[in-house]
Amino acid sequence: xxxxxxxxxxxxxxxxxxxxxxxxxxxxxxxxxxxxxxxxxxxxxxxxxxxxxxxxxxxxxxxxxxxxxxxxxxxxxxxxxxxxxxxxxxxxxxxxxxxxxxxxxxxxxxxxxxxxxxxxxxxxxxxxxxxxxxxxxxxxxxxxxxxxxxxxxxxxxxxxxxxxxxxxxxxxxxxxxxxxxxxxxxxxxxxxxxxxxxxxxxxxxxxxxxxxxxxxxxxxxxxxxxxxxxxxxxxxxxxxxxxxxxxxxxxxxxxxxxxxxxxxxxxxxxxxxxxxxxxxxxxxxxxxxxxxxxxxxxxxxxxxxxxxxxxxxxxxxxxxxxxxxxxxxxxxxxxxxxxxxxxxxxxxxxxxxxxxxxxxxxxxxxxxxxxxxxxxxxxxxxxxxx
Amino acid sequence: xxxxxxxxxxxxxxxxxxxxxxxxxxxxxxxxxxxxxxxxxxxxxxxxxxxxxxxxxxxxxxxxxxxxxxxxxxxxxxxxxxxxxxxxxxxxxxxxxxxxxxxxxxxxxxxxxxxxxxxxxxxxxxxxxxxxxxxxxxxxxxxxxxxxxxxxxxxxxxxxxxxxxxxxxxxxxxxxxxxxxxxxxxxxxxxxxxxxxxxxxxxxxxxxxxxxxxxxxxxxxxxx
Numbered sequence: 170x171x172x173x174x175x176x177x178x179x180x181x182x183x184x185x186x187x188x189x190x191x192x193x194x195x196x197x198x199x200x201x202x203x204x205x206x207x208x209x210x211x212x213x214x215x216x217x218x219x220x221x222x223x224x225x226x227x228x229x230x231x232x233x234x235x236x237x238x239x240x241x242x243x244x245x246x247x248x249x250x251x252x253x254x255x256x257x258x259x260x261x262x263x264x265x266x267x268x269x270x271x272x273x274x275x276x277x278x279x280x281x282x283x284x285x286x287x288x289x290x291x292x293x294x295x296x297x298x299x300x301x302x303x304x305x306x307x308x309x310x311x312x313x314x315x316x317x318x319x320x321x322x323x324x325x326x327x328x329x330x331x332x333x334x335x336x337x338x339x340x341x342x343x344x345x346x347x348x349x350x351x352x353x354x355x356x357x358x359x360x361x362x363x364x365x366x367x368x369x370x371x372x373x374x375x376x377x378x379x380x381x382x383x384x385x386x387x388x389x390x391x392x393x394x395x396x397x398x399x400x401x402x403x404x405x406x407x408x409x410x411x412x413x414x415x416x417x418x419x420x421x422x423x424x425x426x427x428x429x430x431x432x433x434x435x436x437x438x439x440x441x442x443x444x445x446x447x448x449x450x451x452x453x454x455x456x457x458x459x460x461x462x463x464x465x466x467x468x469x470x471x472x473x474x475x476x477x478x479x480x481x482x483x484x485x486x487x488x489x490x491x492x493x494x495x496x497x498x499x500x501x502x503x504x505x506x507x508x509x510x511x512x513x514x515x516x517x518x519x520x521x522x523x524x525x526x527x528x529x530x531x532x533x534x535x536x537x538x539x540x541x542x543x544x545x546x547x548x549x550x551x552x553x554x555x
Numbered sequence: 556x557x558x559x560x561x562x563x564x565x566x567x568x569x570x571x572x573x574x575x576x577x578x579x580x581x582x583x584x585x586x587x588x589x590x591x592x593x594x595x596x597x598x599x600x601x602x603x604x605x606x607x608x609x610x611x612x613x614x615x616x617x618x619x620x621x622x623x624x625x626x627x628x629x630x631x632x633x634x635x636x637x638x639x640x641x642x643x644x645x646x647x648x649x650x651x652x653x654x655x656x657x658x659x660x661x662x663x664x665x666x667x668x669x670x671x672x673x674x675x676x677x678x679x680x681x682x683x684x685x686x687x688x689x690x691x692x693x694x695x696x697x698x699x700x701x702x703x704x705x706x707x708x709x710x711x712x713x714x715x716x717x718x719x720x721x722x723x724x725x726x727x728x729x730x731x732x733x734x735x736x737x738x739x740x741x742x743x744x745x746x747x748x749x750x751x752x753x754x755x756x757x758x759x760x761x762x763x764x765x766x767x768x769x770x771x772x773x774x775x776x777x778x779x
Contacts, residue, residue, distance in 0.1 A: 516621070
């Protein structure tokens, strides 16, 4: 394993990168709590131009982080979207100023359940208020204010990142020139809530979870978190991809062992995915962030009518889905397109042929790259970015 | 017949008048459509293909343009070229749009392939202040001759497919189309008969247009 350090919850403040602390300023959360002492951890790439017109905000997915285009200090691996963001790449850091912040509730430096509760001096644990995608975006807007940017050139994200993109476009339509929601939905489906619940139950069933107080008690519910990750990981792939990668191949053996060892390669692979995940993620963060996704229902914020979320929008949208993504299938993107058409918004929608499932948005998919590059180039021309 | 068939001479003059403003060449019949579009307007191109017309309109007429295209490859090509496009079709996706959302809605060579051309036409003039529609004319003398003399489904330059694999499930003549417009109280502001080269032919009246036009092209508006 390539981990540089085991990421024990609470160690996030020591991670490298930029921090913005808001001290006594209270973040108004959808649940009714006013959260004080909020810190936001973020990274930037490229240079903000004099007009401040070339900023792109990248929103990360459930288990992503702010290290989108440079080496992840916890895993030592390249940034999660380093194939997409960099000099000469579709999101070209020679042209654009790229910002990516760890979400509220995260465990990579932004305030979350593993942070210290200023009221008690102890880690929040389950004392952390339940957060929403709307709360995440509200906090990001503070960062954009701090950077002196009135209008983002683009907000881009996949999966939960795509939900944030939609929320940005709905809440701050005048601050988003272009929006790229990728492999996402305007509301989390029953099936997806169900998968999240399995993950949460796995964590909470781990005796080391200690009702969320594992930091104070010096335990770590890594088995539960690892099972949650294994279940989730299946949803990120596709039947075709699993079959192509593993089939029914056996792991380092020529016959099944009539036991419960990892006989099959696919089992061994999932166990590995689970075990490396717990080194970089916090179990309570997993509970809180999956909950935020479950609660996401953009139409509900606008009287149950999704087009109302985008009324009179001037934002240029580009939605992307992938053929084999069954977690956020094309029909979800299409529903958003229908809503955008209902308000005659400027919208592009492409479905990319891929057998790699939901994870395709993180991978080198040439057609996807071509489309995103073209969309951003077209928008940059209109925005006057050279 | 109030519609005026624009003459070839007018077309040719227009083409000579402003060559510099036109930029790269597009298919002749697409150029005729582009000529009907006012600069700076909002345009929806239904069945935009790889975006040739849309690209021209965006760059040389400064329109705010969108496209709908059935083929995903076409859509991807459009978006990769910086154009706004979605995958969809005229039958199912036009209903989403609000009234008067666009200055022009263009449906080029597609009406005859829709499941419900009447509904499509209603939608076109509802969501566009104006609609531009072109289609292969089944009343053309060569089509009539083919069917009347050979006794088989016509195959011409404008209708190249065999009867069993043609996407054209609702072919009509210029006269049929004019009749439908009348029925739907759609005003024909401009009508062109187009020859096999894609050029407008100098003719007067729908009857003659119906005989010599390989294609019909119409600028339409819903009467208030």
